[in-house]
Amino acid sequence: MNKPRLTLDDPASFLAWLAGVRKRGSVSLDEVDVAQVFAIAGVAALARLEGKERLLVEEATQNAARFAHAIGFEEVVGGEQPSAPGEADRTVKLTRVKGRGPWEPTAEKIVSLLFPSSTGDASRHLFKHVLVELLRNVGQHSNDPLGGIVTAQRNDAGPYVHSPVVQVVVVDNGIGVFEALRHMRPSIKTPAEALVRALEPHVSGAFEEGQSGSGENAGLGLFFVSEFAKETDGRLFLASRGATYFLDRSQSSETQPVLTNGVAPDYPGTLVAFETAIAHVGSFDGIMAHIRDLAMARMPKRITQNWLRFEAPPPEALHILVAVASEDTAAAQAYSMNVLQPRLLERRSIALDFRNMRVCTQSFLHALLHQAVRLAWALKVPMFVVNAAPAVRAQLELVEAYSLGG
Ligand SMILES: Nc1ncnc2c1ncn2[C@@H]1O[C@H](COP(=O)(O)OP(=O)(O)OP(=O)(O)O)[C@@H](O)[C@H]1O
Ligand SMILES: [Mg+2]
CATH class of the missing domain: 3.30.565.10 (Histidine kinase-like ATPase, C-terminal domain)
Structure with missing residues (x-):
């Protein structure tokens, strides 16, 4: 046999x-x-x-x-x-x-x-x-x-x-x-x-x-x-x-x-x-952009307003190096509760720096930003994003879309 x-x-x-x-x-x-x-x-x-x-x-x-x-x-x-x-x-x-x-x-x-x-x-x-x-x-x-x-x-x-x-x-x-x-x-x-x-x-x-x-x-x-x-x-x-x-x-x-x-x-x-x-x-960036589009196409509603801004932050913004907590969802969630959300409630600026992060999963971004983006929208306080590679930016756009899209 x-x-x-x-x-x-x-x-x-x-x-x-x-x-x-x-x-x-x-x-x-x-x-x-x-x-x-x-x-x-x-x-x-x-x-x-x-x-x-x-x-x-x-x-x-x-x-x-x-x-x-x-x-x-x-x-x-x-x-x-x-x-x-x-x-x-x-x-x-x-x-x-x-x-x-x-x-x-x-x-x-x-x-x-x-x-x-x-x-x-x-x-x-x-x-x-x-x-x-x-x-x-x-x-x-x-x-x-x-x-x-x-x-x-x-x-x-x-x-x-x-x-x-x-x-x-x-x-x-x-x-x-x-x-x-x-x-x-x-x-x-x-x-x-x-x-x-x-x-x-x-x-x-x-x-x-x-x-x-x-x-x-x-x-x-x-x-x-x-x-x-x-x-x-x-x-x-x-x-x-x-x-x-x-x-x-x-x-x-x-x-x-x-x-x-x-x-x-x-x-x-x-x-x-x-x-x-x-x-x-x-191309990794190309694949990520494509998957973002696929996921967004399945969402009930599209957003038009952007509360994540891919532009230079104001000088007084609190600068956060995201790579420090890379892929640690528990740390990301705690950081969101203890730092990001209180800061937004005070209507103070935040700059999220994604340098040294080439790979960044949805789960991690979700833990870090899902609640914060909703708060940013409710309070009309944008968060600024710097140094995000194209693949990471695609992932960030997806988090914002579904956090505000429902
Ligand atoms: N190893 C596993 N053992 C048991 N169930 C699993 C396992 N992997 C995945 N699942 C089930 O499949 C579901 C989908 O997994 P998926 O990774 O797509 O989403 P998630 O883990 O719920 O969210 P995210 O990965 O975005 O944090 C999970 O919610 C879980 O119920
Ligand atoms: Mg999972």
């Missing part, structure tokens, strides 16, 4: 194989021919020594097992951090991630290893953005006491020789998307519906006509990740208790995502794998 190849060409093979392995309660990587990092991370999470759904790992020596060993499989399963970060320009070792962040330093470490030179800036920014969103989701939504596992791989061998790809995966054995979402959205009745909704803009932002978003999340994380896959001829595989979703634009930009609900084997937790051909990434 042919051994399965656990690659993103056919992620269903991975789930089918995993279903057999789970029934047995033990796993041997010698049963498979090739396993890409997304599959190895998925197995490692389930094999964690202290895990509830624990798989026993059998000794194995062939290709896939050797690769798993090289990227720190045994260490991560045993609860240790890998002794080295990985191989520059090639693989990032399996790494456990736990807690509620901040995620920016972990994401930065991973992209620095995968993109050691400054060439390919666009894909580097894009991957960093994806990593921050996925890591944050584990911390905020998975409820997995063991946290998640992350790894990434650059592949320019075999079928990828003419078009090298980078693949990242973040996986947990937590409650899954359906369970996480349905309390907030009782109208969602199935895991498949939950996955589709999770990929839509503003799913957790309470963004319905007449409302305008909640405190902590914008509900835009997975929307951005899936739009990145679409925009770069990439792939997004999402498997989460009861449903799977697979978007594969590497073949044709017309390919429709495949969604399964209940019938196919699924993953006991949430596994998100993202892959893209580095050469297809193009």
Whole structure:
């Protein structure tokens, strides 16, 4: 019998194989021919020594097992951090991630290893953005006491020789998307519906006509990740208790995502794998502007007045270096409450300086600015923005649009 190849060409093979392995309660990587990092991370999470759904790992020596060993499989399963970060320009070792962040330093470490030179800036920014969103989701939504596992791989061998790809995966054995979402959205009745909704803009932002978003999340994380896959001829595989979703634009930009609900084997937790051909990434600023436009087109109302001003602030403005709190949503929210909002209430000027921030997620900006922008509008006190890269400006325009648009 042919051994399965656990690659993103056919992620269903991975789930089918995993279903057999789970029934047995033990796993041997010698049963498979090739396993890409997304599959190895998925197995490692389930094999964690202290895990509830624990798989026993059998000794194995062939290709896939050797690769798993090289990227720190045994260490991560045993609860240790890998002794080295990985191989520059090639693989990032399996790494456990736990807690509620901040995620920016972990994401930065991973992209620095995968993109050691400054060439390919666009894909580097894009991957960093994806990593921050996925890591944050584990911390905020998975409820997995063991946290998640992350790894990434650059592949320019075999079928990828003419078009090298980078693949990242973040996986947990937590409650899954359906369970996480349905309390907030009782109208969602199935895991498949939950996955589709999770990929839509503003799913957790309470963004319905007449409302305008909640405190902590914008509900835009997975929307951005899936739009990145679409925009770069990439792939997004999402498997989460009861449903799977697979978007594969590497073949044709017309390919429709495949969604399964209940019938196919699924993953006991949430596994998100993202892959893209580095050469297809193009302009990061262009992609961000495009996604901003897509998100804005779905908003109930457009705003005309701008309370975020992209112009020189008055000299008395309080100058705030935003990078200090980069991607730390809790710090951003606290800063908004303790500094920005009181200052606006006193009708005093604020200058937000975005220097040194090339990647900036909606969740972070939401935590920092959602309430402040609404206050700025109510009090008619503009906030000034300086040194924002075009991609960051696009994100800022989006926050203002939905904060004032409901
Ligand atoms: N690892 C996960 N485990 C369980 N549920 C998840 C996981 N990742 C995402 N979800 C669910 O999918 C929803 C959508 O995720 P998404 O990242 O798009 O938005 P968000 O996290 O709510 O907001 P934002 O990312 O803008 O802060 C989440 O609200 C959550 O219910
Ligand atoms: Mg999120």
